[in-house]
Amino acid sequence: xxxxxxxxxxxxxxxxxxxxxxxxxxxxxxxxxxxxxxxxxxxxxxxxxxxxxxxxxxxxxxxxxxxxxxxxxxxxxxxxxxxxxxxxxxxxxxxxxxxxxxxxxxxxxxxxxxxxxxxxxxxxxxxxxxxxxxxxxxxxxxxxxxxxxxxxxxxxxxxxxxxxxxxxxxxxxxxxxxxxxxxxxxxxxxxxxxxxxxxxxxxxxxxxxxxxxxxxxxxxxxxxxxxxxxxxxxxxxxxxxxxxxxxxxxxxxxxxxxxxxxxxxxxxxxxxxxxxxxxxxxxxxxxxxxxxxxxxxxxxxxxxxxxxxxxxxxxxxxxxxxxxxxxxxxxxxxxxxxxxxxxxxxxxxxxxxxxxxxxxxxxxxxxxxxxxxxxxxxxxxxxxxxxxxxxxxxxxxxxxxxxxxxxxxxxxxxxxxxxxxxxxxxxxxxxxxxxxxxxxxxxxxxxxx
Amino acid sequence: xxxxxxxxxxxxxxxxxxxxxxxxxxxxxxxxxxxxxxxxxxxxxxxxxxxxxxxxxxxxxxxxxxxxxxxxxxxxxxxxxxxxxxxxxxxxxxxxxxxxxxxxxxxxxxxxxxxxxxxxxxxxxxxxxxxxxxxxxxxxxxxxxxxxxxxxxxxxxxxxxxxxxxxxxxxxxxxxxxxxxxxxxxxxxxxxxxxxxxxxxxxxxxxxxxxxxxxxxxxxxxxxxxxxxxxxxxxxxxxxxxxxxxxx
Numbered sequence: 001x002x003x004x005x006x007x008x009x010x011x012x013x014x015x016x017x018x019x020x021x022x023x024x025x026x027x028x029x030x031x032x033x034x035x036x037x038x039x040x041x042x043x044x045x046x047x048x049x050x051x052x053x054x055x056x057x058x059x060x061x062x063x064x065x066x067x068x069x070x071x072x073x074x075x076x077x078x079x080x081x082x083x084x085x086x087x088x089x090x091x092x093x094x095x096x097x098x099x100x101x102x103x104x105x106x107x108x109x110x111x112x113x114x115x116x117x118x119x120x121x122x123x124x125x126x127x128x129x130x131x132x133x134x135x136x137x138x139x140x141x142x143x144x145x146x147x148x149x150x151x152x153x154x155x156x157x158x159x160x161x162x163x164x165x166x167x168x169x170x171x172x173x174x175x176x177x178x179x180x181x182x183x184x185x186x187x188x189x190x191x192x193x194x195x196x197x198x199x200x201x202x203x204x205x206x207x208x209x210x211x212x213x214x215x216x217x218x219x220x221x222x223x224x225x226x227x228x229x230x231x232x233x234x235x236x237x238x239x240x241x242x243x244x245x246x247x248x249x250x251x252x253x254x255x256x257x258x259x260x261x262x263x264x265x266x267x268x269x270x271x272x273x274x275x276x277x278x279x280x281x282x283x284x285x286x287x288x289x290x291x292x293x294x295x296x297x298x299x300x301x302x303x304x305x306x307x308x309x310x311x312x313x314x315x316x317x318x319x320x321x322x323x324x325x326x327x328x329x330x331x332x333x334x335x336x337x338x339x340x341x342x343x344x345x346x347x348x349x350x351x352x353x354x355x356x357x358x359x360x361x362x363x364x365x366x367x368x369x370x371x372x373x374x375x376x377x378x379x380x381x382x383x384x385x386x387x388x389x390x391x392x393x394x395x396x397x398x399x400x401x402x403x404x405x406x407x408x409x410x411x412x413x414x415x416x417x418x419x420x421x422x423x424x425x426x427x428x429x430x431x432x433x434x435x436x437x438x439x440x441x442x443x444x445x446x447x448x449x
Numbered sequence: 450x451x452x453x454x455x456x457x458x459x460x461x462x463x464x465x466x467x468x469x470x471x472x473x474x475x476x477x478x479x480x481x482x483x484x485x486x487x488x489x490x491x492x493x494x495x496x497x498x499x500x501x502x503x504x505x506x507x508x509x510x511x512x513x514x515x516x517x518x519x520x521x522x523x524x525x526x527x528x529x530x531x532x533x534x535x536x537x538x539x540x541x542x543x544x545x546x547x548x549x550x551x552x553x554x555x556x557x558x559x560x561x562x563x564x565x566x567x568x569x570x571x572x573x574x575x576x577x578x579x580x581x582x583x584x585x586x587x588x589x590x591x592x593x594x595x596x597x598x599x600x601x602x603x604x605x606x607x608x609x610x611x612x613x614x615x616x617x618x619x620x621x622x623x624x625x626x627x628x629x630x631x632x633x634x635x636x637x638x639x640x641x642x643x644x645x646x647x648x649x650x651x652x653x654x655x656x657x658x659x660x661x662x663x664x665x666x667x668x669x670x671x672x673x674x675x676x677x678x679x680x681x682x683x684x685x686x687x688x689x690x691x692x693x694x695x696x697x
Contacts, residue, residue, distance in 0.1 A: 039631075081622075088621035091631035096680065098619035105618030167632060167678070248685030248697040249665050255688055268602045270663065280661055284601035284652075290490075293482030295536065318487035319575040321652075325487070326659055344660045358661045392520055418508060420516035441513035441573040442582055 032161060039160030042089035043153070047146045049083040053107070054139040061132055066119025073115035080108035091164040097182055099189040100142065107135055141188050149181030211251045213367045216275025221254060227276045228256040231308065232267045232283070233354070245270075253279060260285070272363065278308070281357040287323040288350040294318060297325040297347035304354045305329060310343060310362075323349045326356075333371055337397040340365035340406060365406075371398070372408055374427035381410040381425040384432060389414040389421060399424050401433045409433055479546070484537035488514045489571050496537055499549040500525060512571035577658040584624055586646070588654040591628045593646035594636030596693070603691035604650055606664045608657035610695070613666050620668075664688070667695035 056079060060072045084104045087097065114128060124132070152158065156177070163178045219227070221242045228242075229235060239259040245252055252273035257266050260283070269281040292300075298315050305313045310329075314337065317328035324346055331341040346356030378394060385391060393413040401407050409424040424434040484492050493514045500506035506521035519535050526533045529544050537545070576582060588608055596607045614620035614627045621627050629637060636642045664670075670693040671681045684696035 085621065085626070088626050088630050101619040164632065168638075243688070245665070246686040246688055246696075248667075248687040253665070266600075268600075268663070270665070279665075280663060282602055282605065282656070282661065282663065284649075293485065294488040295483035295485035298485060318485055319577075320487055320489045321575060321655055328660075342660075346656075356656065356661065358659075360662060361660070392523070415516075415520060418517060420520070436578075438516055439576060439578050439580075440517070441511055441515040442576045443509070443511065443573045444571070444582075 036159055036161050039090060039164075042086045043160065044150070046083055046086040046090070047143075047150045049079055049086060050139065050143045050146055053079045053083060054136070054143045057107075057132060057136045057139055061129075061136055066123060069119050069124070070115050070117075073111045076111040077108050077115055080104045080111065084108070091160065091167060092182065095167060095179060095182060095186075097186055099186050103138070103142070103189045107139070110135070138189070142185055145181065145185045145188060149178060149185075152177045152181065211272075211364060214251075214272055214274045214277060214363060216277070218252075218273050219254075219271075219276040223276060224254040224256055224271050224273075225258075227271050227278070228258050228269060231269060231271075231278045231281055231357070232258055232260070234258055234260050234267065269357075277359070277363055278357060279360055279363060281354070283353075283355040285348070285355065287348045287355070290323045290349040292349055292352050294320050294325045294349070297349055297352060298327055300352045301325075301327045301345040301347050301354065302329070304345065304357075305343065310359075313343065320349070324355065325349055331362075333369070335396065336371050336408070337395060337411070338365075338369070339397055339399045365400075369398075371396075372428075374408060374410070376427060376430050378410055381427065381430060382412065384425045384430050385412050385414070385423055386416070389416050389423070396427065397424065399434060401426075407433060479537070479542045483539075484514060484542075486514050486516075486519050486535060487575060489575065492537075493518070494571070495551055496522070496545070499545045499551050502549040502551065509572070511573035513573045513575060515573075515575075577655065580658055585651060585654050585658070587628065588624060588658075589646040589650040590642050590644075591634060591636060592653055593650040594641035594644055595634055596691075597644075597647070597650065599691040599693065601649060601653060602663050603693060604653035605656045605661055606667070606690050606693070606695060607670065608654045609662040609664050610667055610670055612657055613662070613664070613668055617668055663690060664695040666697075668697060670695045 053076065056072060056076050060069060060076065063069045063072060084101060087101055087104070110131065114124065158178055160178070163176060166176050166179065221244075224242055225240050228240065229238075238261055241257045243255045245255065253270045254273060255268070255270050257268045259266050263285040265283060265285040267281065267283040270279040271277065272279060298318055302313060302315065310331075312332050313329040314332045315327050315329050316337065319326050327345045327347070329343045329345065331338040341362045343362045344356070344358040345354060347353070348355045374396065382391065382394070389412070391412045391414040395411050397409055397411040398406055399409055399411075408427045410427050412423045412425070414421055414423065419440065420438045422434075422436045422438055423432065425431070426433050479492050479495055482492060484496055489512055491512070494510055494512045496514070497506055497508070497510045497512070497518055500518070500521045501510065503525075505525045506518060508515075508517040508521075522537060522541070523533050523535050525531075525545070526535075526541060529548070531541055531544060574582070576585065588611060591611065592604050592607050596604045599607070611624065611627055615622070615624060621630055628634065628642075632638065634642070665687050667687050669681060669684055671678075672692050673694055674692065676682065681696070686694055686696045688695055
């Protein structure tokens with residue numbers, strides 16, 4: 001009798017567990033299928049978009065008038081941007097697929113620049129037509145490679161979840177049609193580097209080379225420690241540690257960490273090997289209640305810069321975050337602001353100590369420069385500004401334009417409605433180089449915190 | 450002699466009384482600081498209220514010295530014959546106090562009824578150019594999920610990697626796109642991104658957004674103890690911060 005009851009209960013329990021397990025299994029499958037479908041959509045979108053891209057570039061080649069070229073190039077730009085977004089949704093992060101993405105970005109930049117140009121006045125140059133030709137060929141190759149992967153995937157019901165698992169477990173060398181296919185695409189694109197995109201390429205390399213303007217001789221670890229004490233204002237027998245940068249660094253630097261005996265906090269910084277320049281500094285000590293004003297803090301930041309050899313700096317941006325003042329400084333030469341040479345400084349508002357410096361941009365663009373004389377006058381430049389804008393401040397400034405060139409501009413600060421704008425008009429040809437809407441304070445109840 | 454000293458004491462007492470009188474009427478006057486653009490706090494609330502009182506400022510009394518407040522102050526300075534520098538210093542504040550009425554918290558409260566507490570509080574914050582508090586929160590989530598055990602510098606570094614990817618042609622073009630790219634961050638894959646981030650993570654994100662990059666423009670990082678991909682080991686390494694190796 002008792003045995004019967006026990007058996008009955010156990011049977012029920014087994015059946016219940018089974019049912020529960022079955023339900024869990026169903027749910028898991030549904031979720032997996034959902035994720036798989038998202039990947040599938042992104043993948044098939046991508047092949048479709050690359051297909052379209054190839055066709056579109058092809059038809060622009062056959063076009064003649066700027067009238068039809070501009071919309072077509074704008075279409076190319078839109079398609080590359082969509083394809084780029086599709087790639088971003090695929091689990092390819094651990095797979096070298098950078099070149100293909102760079103290719104898409106470059107095609108996008110190229111088509112955007114040419115699309116916004118007045119092609120009736122300034123038709124495509126011979127070189128640009130050649131570029132389009134090679135882009136047509138290259139996109140065709142990518143298209144056919146992707147097509148192959150697609151047909152294999154459809155034929156064998158290949159799943160992206162398997163790709164993800166293979167990549168996550170680090171066994172990407174195992175045979176996997178999709179991974180191999182994408183690797184092949186990447187290899188094809190890698191051969192394209194010679195393609196001439198003109199000045200439209202996002203030229204990271206050119207930016208890095210500018211570090212060569214660093215002055216001074218190469219310093220040793222000992223000297224780096226000495227510099228670190230100066231930059232951090234920590235003297236005496238503080239504990240100090242230096243490590244050298246690895247092989248991947250753009251330029252050699254020492255990472256120095258120095259313990260502040262007063263606050264027991266470690267101050268970290270990087271110092272260039274050449275010349276011992278400070279790249280950045282960070283002191284994450286707790287900042288007590290505000291005692292000094294943001295204005296006094298700006299003065300402290302400026303004298304810190306002056307004491308460390310940065311001359312002619314002018315503060316142009318200041319914000320208070322909790323009890324810390326953050327300032328942005330730029331070099332001025334004869335009243336002209338050099339925006340690429342900017343340094344950021346953080347000041348603790350409890351005692352005015354410097355708790356952060358970032359001079360990377362400054363070091364990248366620093367050079368001894370001669371400022372050209374403007375060709376058009378301030379009044380002429382002002383006429384180029386939107387007449388609805390109420391100009392409140394003006395000055396001359398050097399900025400980096402969209403093509404990564406330094407240009408001399410007239411800078412206008414003005415208001416339109418309740419918003420403030422910073423507008424740069426090229427001082428040579430009157431072109432509107434840049435228009436920025438400046439940030440308004442954000443209301444607290446719009447944020448999550 | 451007696452007359453003279455009487456006169457002196459009369460003048461003195463007059464001065465003293467006027468001083469006391471000034472003191473009592475200006476209970477809510479500014480503190481001694483020069484108010485600078487970007488500042489936050491009660492002085493800014495007073496500045497905005499006073500400028501609004503005489504019609505120079507039209508925005509919200511939010512306690513953040515932003516651009517609208519700056520232009521309002523400059524207009525005030527130019528109309529009242531003061532040097533136009535956009536700073537609320539001693540003379541400017543004195544002129545403002547003379548020209549306007551301000552009864553402290555109550556006035557500010559009537560302008561913004563949502564502030565229920567007695568003391569005047571800021572209702573807005575500074576954010577880096579082009580960034581909202583929600584963006585900061587999302588990045589703080591990612592940083593906290595990825596690097597909460599790391600030193601502060603290592604947390605700034607993780608945030609900086611996200612921003613470096615934003616300017617790289619090989620990655621998605623938005624911050625959410627980068628964070629949620631499949632396989633990009635383990636914290637996203639295992640759900641740790643949805644832990645509630647702490648203040649340190651938020652500060653690290655703000656530092657990175659304001660231009661601090663301890664990684665020398667790194668695009669990848671990995672934990673050598675747990676990294677399984679052989680590919681990531683092949684990337685050129687830049688430096689190590691805490692448990693993470695940052696590479697190009």
